[in-house]
Amino acid sequence: MAKMIKEAKTKIEWVGEEERPTYGGSKEQSAVTYCEENYPQTTEEFKNILDEMYLTFCKKQRNYGPGNISVGTSLQTQDEVRLSLTGLWFRINDKVNRLKQMVVLGQPDEVGESIQDTYEDLSVYGIIAQIVQRGKWRK
Numbered sequence: 001m002a003k004m005i006k007e008a009k010t011k012i013e014w015v016g017e018e019e020r021p022t023y024g025g026s027k028e029q030s031a032v033t034y035c036e037e038n039y040p041q042t043t044e045e046f047k048n049i050l051d052e053m054y055l056t057f058c059k060k061q062r063n064y065g066p067g068n069i070s071v072g073t074s075l076q077t078q079d080e081v082r083l084s085l086t087g088l089w090f091r092i093n094d095k096v097n098r099l100k101q102m103v104v105l106g107q108p109d110e111v112g113e114s115i116q117d118t119y120e121d122l123s124v125y126g127i128i129a130q131i132v133q134r135g136k137w138r139k
Contacts, residue, residue: 049120057124066138069128075137084137088129095122 029037036043071087073080098118101107109115131137 053120053124053127056120057127060124069132070138075132075135081132081135084132085129088125088132092122092125092129095125 069084069088070080071083073083075081075084095118098113099115099122102109102115102118128137
């Protein structure tokens with residue numbers, strides 16, 4: 001799906017992820033192509049991590065169900081969405097504080113959750129929050 005935002009000629013023009021025209025008719029390489037060509041190991045590992053996160057998300061979704069995030073609501077009103085996003089904020093805040101203790105302050109793990117698991121949970125909660133905000137949770 002292509003988006004188009006046009007601004008003054010001194011600003012960047014965005015028309016989507018594919019190769020796109022620029023001012024003057026030349027072709028500019030897409031951000032994806034640029035990154036994959038210049039940083040192949042980084043972009044491949046990024047994709048691997050996304051696959052791992054998706055698998056973990058699906059397993060947890062099967063275990064917990066959608067009510068864990070929607071807090072027992074149908075997410076039909078702004079108040080219900082706000083409640084869900086507030087719950088996600090608390091979960092994200094817990095993970096950030098866990099990382100602070102372990103990474104910044106050097107405290108040892110006491111609960112059996114690795115730093116890697118904490119980063120993954122933090123990332124997945126961020127994605128879930130976007131799904132809730134877009135009105136697609138439980139659908």
